[in-house]
């Protein structure tokens with residue numbers, strides 16, 4: 001396995017100082033290989049195709065199966081992976097060259113197994129920009145999924161509801177996004193393009209698969225939750241701060257319905273390598289755009305986690321039934 005680290009050391013949540021390498025050793029025994037990889041990483045912030053391939057091979061070989069659907073569990077939504085059966089579980093720390101999860105509600109485990117007749121791989125824990133990871137590193141696992149054989153990405157997140165019609169606990173199916181980090185000149189695709197993943201200038205107009213959105217709406221209807229389901233626009237900000245009222249007003253004027261700190265870079269990476277994307281936000285808190293509404297209410301991660309826990313059953317059912325439909329069609 002090539003020693004590789006997309007960006008320097010970082011502190012984990014348990015306070016340990018940890019090097020991003022799988023074992024801290026160099027690929028050639030004298031440290032030169034690591035240093036070269038690090039230099040490259042500092043320049044490009046991308047993982048070479050071969051490194052992604054090695055990680056994918058490690059997972060497919062270890063799991064003894066090749067997944068078709070990839071699931072990224074949002075904050076507090078790790079239970080989406082608990083419904084997978086015959087699971088092979090990989091802790092991120094034990095996957096060579098994989099980042100570590102540092103956020104509460106993101107367990108840091110990759111679960112590969114069966115769901116509704118399909119083979120799926122689920123990330124219990126995603127990587128966020130505010131953790132100190134460059135975007136290419138945040139969304140690197142999506143490329144790993146691709147090289148594992150994944151054709152469909154299901155990305156889920158916890159988000160603040162800006163659309164005044166949205167209530168806490170509602171589910172917003174994403175049909176578009178506003179890439180605020182992109183506005184600021186930041187992209188997971190920055191750096192040299194490897195055409196084995198996709199084109200230099202990918203189009204994003206059809207990023208969110210309409211067929212999957214329609215299927216999810218039908219499923220929502222049959223679950224009796226159609227009045228708690230919306231189709232809307234998500235925006236990712238860098239975080240880790242929640243938004244000011246002025247920022248929320250600006251986002252609303254731009255047509256944003258829900259706001260979070262993830263998902264967009266994962267979707268960009270997935271579309272770049274031609275995966276079909278389905279994504280939804282669980283609305284965990286309301287975001288007011290009026291100063292008069294402020295009262296004492298402030299978003300907290302505890303509230304986000306608690307709402308996610310309360311709504312995990314509905315989210316699990318939606319995901320499972322959509323997987324079943326995809327599997328039935330193939």
Ligand SMILES: O=P(O)(O)O[C@H]1O[C@H](CO)[C@@H](O)[C@H]1O
Nearest residue numbers: 074075157158261262301304
């Ligand atoms: O997007 P996910 O990972 O669901 O988490 C959301 O919840 C956290 C804030 O409470 C942030 O990480 C935000 O992005």
Ligand SMILES: Nc1nc2[nH]cnc2c(=O)[nH]1
Nearest residue numbers: 158159160259260261299
């Ligand atoms: N940026 C942001 N992320 C969130 N994740 C969950 N709720 C929120 C929110 O209100 N804002």
